[in-house]
Each structure stands twice: as C-alpha cells, then as structure tokens.
Amino acid sequence: MIQQLSATPEWDICIIGGGATGLGTAVDAATRGFKTVLFEQHDFAKGTSSRSTKLVHGGVRYLQQGNIKLVMEALKERGLLIKNAPHLVHNQKFVVPNYKWWEGPFYGIGLKIYDWMAGKLGLGPSQFLSKEETLALAPTLDPEGLRGGIVYHDGQFDDARLAINLAQTAAAHHAALLNYFPVTGLLKAHKKVCGVKAKDHFTDKEYEIKSKVVINATGVFTDAVMNMDEPKHKQMISPSQGIHLVVDKEFLPGNTGIMIPRTDDGRVLFAVPWHDKIVLGTTDTPVKTKDPASLLEPVPLKEEIDFILTHIGRYLSKDPQLADVKSMFAGLRPLVKGSSKKTAALSRDHLISISGSGLITVTGGKWTTYRKMAEDVVNIAMEKNGLSQKACITRELKLYGHDQPAIPAALPGLPDERIQAMIKTAVQEEMCMTVEDLLSRRTRSLLLDAKAAMASAPAAATIMAKEMNRDNHWEKEQINTFNAIARHYLPAIN
Numbered sequence: 001m002i003q004q005l006s007a008t009p010e011w012d013i014c015i016i017g018g019g020a021t022g023l024g025t026a027v028d029a030a031t032r033g034f035k036t037v038l039f040e041q042h043d044f045a046k047g048t049s050s051r052s053t054k055l056v057h058g059g060v061r062y063l064q065q066g067n068i069k070l071v072m073e074a075l076k077e078r079g080l081l082i083k084n085a086p087h088l089v090h091n092q093k094f095v096v097p098n099y100k101w102w103e104g105p106f107y108g109i110g111l112k113i114y115d116w117m118a119g120k121l122g123l124g125p126s127q128f129l130s131k132e133e134t135l136a137l138a139p140t141l142d143p144e145g146l147r148g149g150i151v152y153h154d155g156q157f158d159d160a161r162l163a164i165n166l167a168q169t170a171a172a173h174h175a176a177l178l179n180y181f182p183v184t185g186l187l188k189a190h191k192k193v194c195g196v197k198a199k200d201h202f203t204d205k206e207y208e209i210k211s212k213v214v215i216n217a218t219g220v221f222t223d224a225v226m227n228m229d230e231p232k233h234k235q236m237i238s239p240s241q242g243i244h245l246v247v248d249k250e251f252l253p254g255n256t257g258i259m260i261p262r263t264d265d266g267r268v269l270f271a272v273p274w275h276d277k278i279v280l281g282t283t284d285t286p287v288k289t290k291d292p293a294s295l296l297e298p299v300p301l302k303e304e305i306d307f308i309l310t311h312i313g314r315y316l317s318k319d320p321q322l323a324d325v326k327s328m329f330a331g332l333r334p335l336v337k338g339s340s341k342k343t344a345a346l347s348r349d350h351l352i353s354i355s356g357s358g359l360i361t362v363t364g365g366k367w368t369t370y371r372k373m374a375e376d377v378v379n380i381a382m383e384k385n386g387l388s389q390k391a392c393i394t395r396e397l398k399l400y401g402h403d404q405p406a407i408p409a410a411l412p413g414l415p416d417e418r419i420q421a422m423i424k425t426a427v428q429e430e431m432c433m434t435v436e437d438l439l440s441r442r443t444r445s446l447l448l449d450a451k452a453a454m455a456s457a458p459a460a461a462t463i464m465a466k467e468m469n470r471d472n473h474w475e476k477e478q479i480n481t482f483n484a485i486a487r488h489y490l491p492a493i494n
C-alpha cells in the first residue's frame with residue numbers, strides 16, 4: 001500500500017481518519033470505483049470506534065426524545081448491517097425490568113413503536129413478560145418489587161473487528177489504507193485543497209498525496225484538521241466522554257441484556273453480553289481537553305465509575321463492586337457544537353460541511369449509521385468536487401471477513417498453535433503493528449480482562465517479533481508501552 005502512494009499520481013478521494021466514518025467512506029468510495037486512499041494517524045479504530053457500547057441500534061433514547069427520523073434511519077441501517085455482516089452483528093435480546101406500575105404500559109408501547117418503525121428489517125417483536133418470565137431471562141435482577149418486564153431486540157457487534165473488516169473490504173476493492181500514517185497538512189493550489197501531506201510514523205518519511213477530493217473524518221480531531229485548512233475557523237466539536245465497566249457473566253448469566261431506560265438522573269443504562277463478559281454503561285461527561293494523547297486514550301473518571309456501579313447495583317440482586325471490574329474503557333463522542341454558514345445538515349444525527357477551499361468534513365452520527373454517512377458524504381463529494389457520478393452499492397454489499405472462527409476474543413486459555421496462527425493472521429493480513437493493536441483491537445483482550453491481557457503481553461510480543469523480524473529491544477519496548485496503557489483499564493483498588 002505504501003508503494004501505491006508513489007505509484008499513483010492523483011487519487012480521486014483521500015480520507016483522513018480510520019474510524020467507523022472514514023473506513024465506511026473508503027468502502028463506499030472504492031466500491032463505486034473511485035481511486036481511494038485513507039490515512040489513519042494511529043491504528044484503525046483506535047479512537048472512538050473501538051470504545052462503543054457495542055450496539056447496532058435505533059436508539060431508544062432518541063425515541064424518548066421524539067427524534068423519529070433519526071430512529072427510523074438507524075433502524076434501517078441496523079437491518080442492513082445484520083444482513084451484510086452476519087458474522088459480526090447478531091440479534092440481541094434485552095429485558096426492560098418494570099418496578100413501577102406505569103413502566104410496563106409506557107415502555108411496552110414505546111418498544112412496540114420501535115418494532116413497527118423497523119418494519120421489514122425488524123429483528124423480532126417485543127413482548128410483555130410476567131415477573132417469572134423476566135427473571136427466567138435475567139435471573140440476577142433484583143426480585144424485590146419487580147412487577148414484570150418487556151423483552152425487545154437490537155443488534156450487538158464487535159466494533160474494532162467490524163472496523164478491520166471494513167478496511168479489508170475497501171482494500172479488496174483496490175483502496176489503499178494506511179495505519180500509523182498521520183496527515184500533517186493540506187496541499188493547496190489556487191486556494192483549493194488538492195491533497196494532503198502525510199508521514200509514515202515508523203520511518204518519518206513524508207509524502208505529498210494529490211487528490212481531487214479530501215474528506216476529514218477524524219471524530220474528536222475534526223477541529224485540528226479544519227485548522228490545517230483555516231487556522232481561525234470556528235470550533236465545531238465539543239467531546240463528551242462515555243465509559244464502560246466490564247464484569248464477569250455471573251452478574252448477568254444467560255444471553256439476555258438489560259436496558260434501564262431512565263435512571264434517576266434521566267440516563268439510559270445498558271448491561272450488554274459481549275463475548276464471555278458483560279459490558280455496563282455508559283455515561284455522558286463533557287470534556288475540555290485538547291491534548292491529542294488524552295483524546296486517543298481517554299481515562300474513566302472516578303465519578304463515572306461510581307455512577308455505573310451505584311445505578312446498576314440498584315437493579316441487580318448482587319451489586320458489582322470495584323474489585324469485580326475486569327476492565328474499563330472510555331470513549332469520546334464527537335458532538336457537533338455549531339455549524340458555519342456553509343454547513344449542510346443532512347440529518348440531525350450527522351453533519352457534512354464543505355469549507356471555502358473545498359475540504360469536506362463529515363462528523364457526528366454513530367457506528368450504526370456509518371454506511372449512510374459514507375453514502376451521503378461521497379454523494380456530496382461527487383456533486384461539489386466534479387467527480388464523475390457513480391451509484392452507491394453498499395446497501396447490498398456483503399462485508400469481507402471470515403474472522404469469527406479464526407480470531408478469538410481473548411488470548412489466555414487458548415492452545416499455543418491457535419494463538420500463533422491468530423497472531424500471524426493479525427500481522428500478515430490485518431496490518432497489526434504493535435502489541436497494543438493485537439491485544440486491544442485485533443483481539444479484544446484488553447477490554448475484556450485487562451490483567452489477563454497484561455499477563456499475555458510478553459508471549460504475544462515474542463510471537464509478533466518473530467513474525468515481524470524484530471529484536472529483543474522491540475519486544476521490551478512493546479511490553480512497556482502496552483502496560484502503561486493497560487494500567488488505565490484497571491480500576492485503582494486501595
């Protein structure tokens with residue numbers, strides 16, 4: 001792929017950012033037949049896109065807010081994604097427990113509307129449950145005062161694995177995608193953006209890449225890239241942090257998740273079965289930092305951890321304690337603050353804007369709607385930047401990837417040959433460059449059990465070093481770097 005950079009005099013579409021939005025855009029552009037290149041400053045999905053609640057959903061919260069259009073769009077995308085990537089997205093049952101008399105009819109009717117809105121792409125009807133039926137599905141719910149519940153369906157997925165599958169799908173359609181390749185500046189001719197400057201992180205070699213269209217898909221880094229275009233532009237993004245705590249399945253055995261539509265301070269709380277663990281979340285905390293390192297590796301705050309433990313404890317017969325937390329991870333929502341005059345809001349959920357020099361920025365939205373965001377931004381790129389018109393084909397496009405049997409969720413406990421084969425695949429076919437890439441996003445070890453991931457880092461480093469022809473010094477440095485990051489995934493227990 002690096003060779004393609006020198007061999008291609010001009011690209012049609014150059015994408016900055018390798019999260020859900022950028023990778024989705026690369027799939028859309030490449031499958032329409034455009035010459036497409038994507039640069040990611042760190043690893044694919046290192047940003048927000050590996051830190052979601054792992055739901056492919058319409059968003060019950062948006063329904064409560066009355067945002068019908070948004071929910072319908074997301075439910076449609078949910079249905080398409082489950083068809084196009086069945087190996088990574090599955091139908092997940094959730095129980096809404098009812099402790100007050102009005103919750104049954106109120107949430108029951110709301111969820112019937114949710115079913116109806118999904119139409120033919122629905123995943124199964126919601127149903128009212130008796131107390132006994134509710135406890136049969138979620139046996140650890142606190143039985144005291146429980147009146148019954150409602151069961152409904154949504155999608156559940158593995159976000160970082162879907163990101164890798166999107167990169168593979170785009171590559172299979174001749175896109176070039178480079179991780180560890182930050183864009184450091186924009187190229188301009190006659191005051192119009194005509195490409196980017198990008199740097200190979202491992203060699204420091206700089207490249208000037210010409211492209212007819214440049215798309216900024218950098219999530220919470222959106223403003224930094226817009227600054228490269230217009231240093232005095234109005235700030236667009238105000239990040240909001242959400243955290244998750246991961247606990248053992250004993251806190252919610254079985255295959256059904258729990259959704260609490262409204263905690264006492266008005267938030268939605270989920271307990272989601274994910275691999276062999278339960279993900280609890282999330283929070284919504286405005287953050288001010290502009291430090292790029294903390295944007296890439298945000299850290300859960302004590303009050304966020306307390307909030308989740310206290311609130312989920314109110315619904316479970318056995319309250320999870322800090323010592324039960326196997327891993328915790330935080331992500332930053334790229335919330336759109338305001339828009340310039342040139343902004344074209346295509347939906348209330350995501351936003352696409354074009355600067356005076358032609359830089360296209362796409363931001364907001366959610367994982368579930370990445371395909372629609374990509375379709376919209378490539379349509380705009382064709383319209384405004386004079387590319388030939390080509391139809392979008394991603395509604396029916398099967399996503400590449402056969403990784404379900406090959407890639408396990410976590411390393412410990414697997415036979416050696418299986419681990420070796422898996423690491424080989426990650427290095428040779430998935431552009432896995434570091435131990436952190438391997439343990440955080442190729443497998444999900446770090447997010448599932450941080451201590452176990454730290455314990456497996458030395459063995460993983462040795463196998464990777466052999467595969468990548470690296471020395472002992474590299475191994476040690478990789479382990480140290482990984483451990484420094486992984487420590488923040490463990491709660492501080494005194």
Ligand SMILES: Cc1cc2nc3c(=O)[nH]c(=O)nc-3n(C[C@H](O)[C@H](O)[C@H](O)COP(=O)(O)OP(=O)(O)OC[C@H]3O[C@@H](n4cnc5c(N)ncnc54)[C@H](O)[C@@H]3O)c2cc1C
Pocket residue numbers: 016017018019020021022039040041042043044045046047048049050051052053054055056057181182183184217218219220221225240241242243282283330331332333334363364365366367368369
């Ligand atoms: C706590 C939380 C829970 C969520 N849960 C869900 C959920 O359950 N379901 C759902 O549908 N959505 C969910 N979302 C929303 C979803 O995760 C995000 O909308 C989505 O991941 C955003 O993707 P993105 O590509 O826009 O941003 P990112 O994933 O942040 O990608 C931007 C990328 O740009 C790269 N970049 C930045 N600057 C440069 C540069 N100069 N050069 C090259 N690369 C650069 C970054 O390294 C980063 O990888 C959740 C979000 C949060 C925060």
